[in-house]
Amino acid sequence: MTAPTINGTRYPQPVDELLPAARNLTIELGELPSRNRLMQTYRIGAPKATELRDLLAQEWHQLAIAAAAVRKAGLVADESPVDPGEYAEPIGPDPLPAPVVPESAPLVVPDPAPAPVAPAVEPVEQVTASGHPGTPEADKPRRRAAVWPVVLLALPAFVAIWSGWVGLGGLTGFGVVHPLPGIADSVSLNTAITLPIGVETYGAYALYVWLSGRVPARARTFAKWSAIGSLVVGALGQVAYHLLVAAGWTSAPWWITTLVSCLPVAVLGMGAALAHLVREDVTE
Template structure:
């Protein structure tokens, strides 16, 4: 078929003729006789594909598709590279030290300090209540930012509450840091009563905001499960 450019019926006929000639008389040299190609002989359906070539072609296509899927974004076609996390950790470590020291120092100036966690039960178990400020305020900020900026299917009400509460908690954190450093630079040993009042209310505000946001997120999850 490839040598004489003929279809499958012609090729079979030639093979049968060669076999009959081999039986009838000694083999003689053959030569190709070109014939005008007809519409029936030029049809693609008459040509039997080579299985090896088909398999090789399909494997190449599969390899190409797999490579595109691994490195290309199906929406834009651009290469997708995972975001490295070590820069975030590098930025977070000094920020954590500065924020922690600022909140703990402000807590000491506003009356926070060592307390007995289980008085009358375990008197030796004490904890410095000043650490509740950085843990509560900054942890809630991260939680609210997650709800606000994540791609999870939250309701508009939950996203709106998370947005404004996250911005508010970050703003309170900045105000607290400024207040502590100003008082520390002025060698103040006891914070004024407005600062003490505001800082004393922070744990309650953080608890209420966290509980409200958790309920908003949970209500949305329950509605999706019921639907």
């Protein structure tokens, strides 16, 4: 024969009638009972146990105070033990309860300002794109942006910059020299090519060092400002050459010649300084 429930009836009872006994059970345990514990203790189904546990979670602040007071006084909350037994709550509406025998008065707890308690959230299984729950999804490798269009951009720019610097070098006194006199007199070199190689190569390298983020702070700062300066000087050189050619000049004014003559020395100094700063070990 099935044992009666807490109020003397073998039929499932509403949550409101189960709540006082569930409060006492929570105070005795000192923590919120699990849904399975409520189902076994009061022989109720999962939906009703979930609703009952949510109500206890909302009152957890007061119940915790009462549990601490009971524990301190050495008392035990009054909960009538029930055999978890055979009864399973039927599916559908609860039948009409039999006459209820009133139980002992529930424990009265002082009502301080309740603290907000987040409702319990049931864990949700992770479902991947393959449809198997719990299987972690492999990280997809990121595709790097294509850089080959830069070659198409660089080719016409290289032709224009090279011809501009070589032409400006010819207007400022740079020309063909024999670097090995007495050794190989037939070897000749047009020094005008030193301008595009030095200025533009340094500007591109300093720009790379600045944007790489893999160098000490001092090297990055120096590379930033020297790259900007190198690009500005390169632009001014192109402007000066085209203005001189458009005006019909066969040689550049002295002040343009002076500035252009100093460029190889300046590039050498900035390149050496940047090389030292890049290899500098910074310990802070």
